[in-house]
Amino acid sequence: MNSPLLELKQISVSFEGFLALRDLDLALNQGELRAVIGPNGAGKTTFLDVITGKVAPTKGDVIFKEKSLLGQKEFRIARKGIGRKFQSPRIFENLSVQENLALSVSRPKTPFSLLINSLKVKHLDQIQHLMSIVNLQSKANIRAGSLSHGQKQWLEIAMLVGQDPDLLLVDEPVAGLTDEETDLTADLLKSLAGDHTVLVIDHDMEFIRRLDCPVSVLHQGHVLKEGSMSDIQKDPLVIEVYLGKSEEEEE
Amino acid sequence: MSIFSTKKSWINLTIWVLIIALIIAAPSVLPVFRLNLLGRYLSLAIVALGVDLIWGFTGMLSLGQGIFFALGGYCAAMFLQLNSAGEFPNGIPEFFGLYGVEKLPFFWEPFKSSIFTLISIWLLPAIIAGLLGYLVFRNRIKGVYFSILTQAALLVFFNFFNGQQKLINGTNGLKTDVTQLFGQMVGSEIMQRWFFWITAILVIFAWFFARWIVRDRFGNILIGIRDDEARVRFTGYNPVIFKTIIFSIAGGLAGVSGALYTVQSGIVSPQFMTVPFSIEMVIWVAVGGRGTLLGAILGAVLINYAKSLVSEALPASWMFIQGGLFILVVTALPEGVLGWIRTGGPKKLLFLIGINKKLETYPSLEVNEQGEVKS
Numbered sequence: 001m002n003s004p005l006l007e008l009k010q011i012s013v014s015f016e017g018f019l020a021l022r023d024l025d026l027a028l029n030q031g032e033l034r035a036v037i038g039p040n041g042a043g044k045t046t047f048l049d050v051i052t053g054k055v056a057p058t059k060g061d062v063i064f065k066e067k068s069l070l071g072q073k074e075f076r077i078a079r080k081g082i083g084r085k086f087q088s089p090r091i092f093e094n095l096s097v098q099e100n101l102a103l104s105v106s107r108p109k110t111p112f113s114l115l116i117n118s119l120k121v122k123h124l125d126q127i128q129h130l131m132s133i134v135n136l137q138s139k140a141n142i143r144a145g146s147l148s149h150g151q152k153q154w155l156e157i158a159m160l161v162g163q164d165p166d167l168l169l170v171d172e173p174v175a176g177l178t179d180e181e182t183d184l185t186a187d188l189l190k191s192l193a194g195d196h197t198v199l200v201i202d203h204d205m206e207f208i209r210r211l212d213c214p215v216s217v218l219h220q221g222h223v224l225k226e227g228s229m230s231d232i233q234k235d236p237l238v239i240e241v242y243l244g245k246s247e248e249e250e251e
Numbered sequence: 252m253s254i255f256s257t258k259k260s261w262i263n264l265t266i267w268v269l270i271i272a273l274i275i276a277a278p279s280v281l282p283v284f285r286l287n288l289l290g291r292y293l294s295l296a297i298v299a300l301g302v303d304l305i306w307g308f309t310g311m312l313s314l315g316q317g318i319f320f321a322l323g324g325y326c327a328a329m330f331l332q333l334n335s336a337g338e339f340p341n342g343i344p345e346f347f348g349l350y351g352v353e354k355l356p357f358f359w360e361p362f363k364s365s366i367f368t369l370i371s372i373w374l375l376p377a378i379i380a381g382l383l384g385y386l387v388f389r390n391r392i393k394g395v396y397f398s399i400l401t402q403a404a405l406l407v408f409f410n411f412f413n414g415q416q417k418l419i420n421g422t423n424g425l426k427t428d429v430t431q432l433f434g435q436m437v438g439s440e441i442m443q444r445w446f447f448w449i450t451a452i453l454v455i456f457a458w459f460f461a462r463w464i465v466r467d468r469f470g471n472i473l474i475g476i477r478d479d480e481a482r483v484r485f486t487g488y489n490p491v492i493f494k495t496i497i498f499s500i501a502g503g504l505a506g507v508s509g510a511l512y513t514v515q516s517g518i519v520s521p522q523f524m525t526v527p528f529s530i531e532m533v534i535w536v537a538v539g540g541r542g543t544l545l546g547a548i549l550g551a552v553l554i555n556y557a558k559s560l561v562s563e564a565l566p567a568s569w570m571f572i573q574g575g576l577f578i579l580v581v582t583a584l585p586e587g588v589l590g591w592i593r594t595g596g597p598k599k600l601l602f603l604i605g606i607n608k609k610l611e612t613y614p615s616l617e618v619n620e621q622g623e624v625k626s
Contacts, residue, residue, distance in 0.1 A: 052485060078487040090482045092475045099471050106468060109487045111496050114469040163487060 011060035021221040033193035038218030083160035089152035093145030104162035290447035292555040294511035299551035301501030307541035310477030315401030317529040319376035323506030324519035328425035330368035335431035373503040380502025409524040424520025540587030
């Protein structure tokens with residue numbers, strides 16, 4: 001088999017003595033869909049920060065397409081093919097849906113090209129296609145800030161896909177969504193896997209179960225367990241740190 | 252946005268017709284003193300366009316645009332001084348004699364060329380703004396820290412120019428009204444009329460240029476940087492380059508503005524680099540309408556015209572009026588006068604004072620007897 005698309009090797013991150021990540025190892029294969037769960041403060045977001053270049057690890061290495069990402073600027077990592085969706089939807093609220101997507105599909109992403117060239121037909125088609133995936137065609141010229149919360153989440157996912165990344169990092173895509181929207185989002189992410197490698201971070205167990213994919217459990221900055229959802233749920237360690245508690249809360 | 256576009260273009264068209272009519276009519280209607288004032292204020296509109304690009308669109312509040320404004324002015328003044336220095340001893344401008352300088356400082360030399368001067372008026376401020384901007388933006392300095400830094404830079408430049416008598420006549424500045432150009436005195440009526448026309452054309456040109464920059468994806472990235480810089484980065488764009496370019500463009504516009512202002516007011520001095528003047532530029536844009544290019548032009552011209560009218564009538568009160576205007580705009584019209592008009596402000600005002608009863612709202616639904624909505 002080929003080497004993994006993304007590999008984190010012995011990553012540690014310390015914020016003034018506090019270890020947010022501790023010797024974290026994780027590998028993602030091409031086309032894989034992977035869920036990462038963990039209690040609050042387990043280091044889920046920090047771990048995305050390390051991959052996307054926002055936080056420099058104290059120790060360890062991040063390998064993407066067989067090259068290290070360490071020390072690279074965020075925009076360069078994005079151009080290499082890593083797209084990131086933030087926890088709360090982050091889109092350009094004062095631009096229309098179409099303009100948001102236009103910025104995401106534009107190539108090359110240099111000032112000169114944006115100023116001189118008009119958008120290529122193939123990119124215009126891509127924008128239409130993206131809007132149809134997330135059901136926003138009718139909102140093409142609406143200011144993105146006036147979309148509903150769920151539509152904003154989808155617009156952001158569409159913007160990620162528009163970047164044509166090999167790896168999508170999706171942080172809590174269903175926070176604040178209705179059950180119906182959650183199901184649609186799960187189907188959307190599943191359909192994206194295959195062409196892309198998708199890593200999803202979330203709290204919502206129902207949603208993760210619906211994704212039907214391998215799960216990594218993060219605890220205190222460390223991968224506690226990897227396996228299918230049903231394996232994870234049987235694991236006594238995992239139940240102790242995470243699932244047990246949340247199931248009690250649910251009852 | 253499309254639903255507003257027709258209304259918006261209507262307002263724009265009206266304002267443009269008014270501006271062009273004003274510009275064409277002004278030289279035959281106004282006495283030369285008033286015409287000269289209008290010309291000066293139109294030249295200030297160009298620096299305001301630059302402030303709007305960096306602040307209104309990109310969200311970077313610079314309090315140091317006076318640096319670039321003054322640099323443009325000094326470039327023009329140095330050329331004019333040299334151009335008419337033939338009759339003075341050593342063939343160098345007169346003021347050097349006061350300080351016992353006999354040889355022209357080296358950096359004056361290239362300003363003997365008119366072509367070099369015409370290029371340096373915008374290129375020199377643009378380069379300095381670009382360098383300064385790059386260093387600041389690369390270190391991710393933004394928000395209040397950026398504003399403070401630009402103001403500190405302004406003070407450094409002010410103190411340098413103020414103290415260098417032997418190089419650029421220090422605090423006295425360089426006079427241009429008694430210099431010669433094309434065999435005419437720069438301060439003469441015929442020259443001033445010409446400068447008015449040049450300024451009017453350059454304002455329109457600058458507006459088209461700024462419009463071209465912001466109308467498509469480049470402008471959208473600027474708005475993106477203003478609203479969420481991290482998202483811009485994670486979408487694969489390098490905000491540092493965009494910010495440097497736009498700051499440099501604003502610097503170049505400030506330089507052109509400063510040169511036109513200098514030749515029409517007759518002098519350039521370190522007073523162009525005082526803190527209040529750079530803050531005033533921000534006020535023009537805030538009052539006219541941040542993020543609306545036309546608003547920046549209107550703000551600069553109207554506030555300055557109001558300033559001269561009020562100062563003639565009530566000399567001491569202008570600062571209070573200007574401060575009050577700023578507070579009013581920030582609290583009541585956060586998008587400026589033009590932004591307020593475009594978002595239907597006048598209609599709401601008429602409604603509030605009870606003249607207009609109809610307020611645009613959702614269309615009323617037809618209901619049947621049971622109070623259910625008919626489909």
